[in-house]
Amino acid sequence: MTQLTEQAAELLIADQAFAPTPPGFVGAAVDVPAATPPAERTRLRHGFLAARWARTAVVSGPPSPGLTVCLSRMAEDLELARPMIADPGVPVADGAGIRVALEAGLEGGGPLGLTRRWQLAHTLGPVLAAAFANTPGAGWRSVRQAARRHLPVLPPGTPRAAWVAYAMDAPDPRGRSLRTRFREEPAPPLAELLRHVGSLRPPVAARGHLEIDVADHQPGEGWQVPVAVIATLLDDPQAALDAAAATAHLIGERDLWERAARAALTDPVLAAAAREIFIAAYAALARQGAPRPLRDAIADYTERYVLRARTPADDILDRSAAQA
Helix, strand or coil, X not given: CCCCCHHHHHHHHHHHHECXXXXXEEEEEEEEECCCCCCCCEECCCCEEEEEECCEEEXXXXXXXCHHHHHHHHHHHHHHHHHHXXXXXXXXXXXXXXXXXXXXXXXXXXXXXXXXXXXXXXXXXXXXXXXXXXXXXXXXXXXXXXXXXXXXXXXXXXXXXXXXXXXXXXXXXXXXXXXXXXXXXXCCCHHHHHHHHHXXXXXXEECECXXXXXXXXXXXXXXXXXXXXXXXXXXXXHHHHHHXXXXXXXXXXXXXXXXXXXXXXXXXXXXXXXXXXXXXXXXXXXXXXXXXXXXXXXXXXXXHCHHHCCCHXXXXXXXXXHXX
């Protein structure tokens, strides 16, 4: 077998990064606390239940034709999964989150083109991470997002070049990057390279589609809010334009991921952007005639948290302070 070279690896990662497709399909994955995560991947009605970490499982839904179908399928699967894993006393892991999968978009320009969607997903990332912060600890409102505190808002280069650079330079569990291995060690075999790329969890990942991982676990049925907001801001043309206008200036902000993780919406820059994008998301859902319960959930979250520069993490911090 021909040995894989660094250049061949970069070409392979770039080739698999995006399958240009117009927006429309929506997928989601929700981490849930589990006393006993399943030993193997289990089929649910629509998607799957699988172990994620110790005491954490993940319910992942299939690509669905539109937001409403996605939310309906996920709700059914989460209900089916609960008896298999439920234990009300199991705490939520700091790493638990909610991921949204959206089509990459088409090659070329326009608000729904690949390049614009890649940029918008990144500028929205820290704002949404701040708005959905819910893992407080050690001076952070989101311990989960604190691991991303050194990331730039938008990685340099075209979407494919940016993803290739990230994948080649990201360290593996032993602290070695693919680039280091190609240059200083025996080259990794193809299967290992693919496992490494598949294990990467940046805020925005290229999986053929866009995988957006910016929201912490939310209590109760609150998982629907980040899925709806993220999908609407990226897939509705007018909401995408409004969100781009509200966040484009954030590309030059310093330490924005650290500020999102530490201060969340107490940071005035993040709070101002969050207000604009949540209003844009609600307006788009109203235009689309989205179900009233979903619109009410977005409105309630906006009023309870976003307009008050708070997040669910602040509720936890307030309870802790009251008990001290």
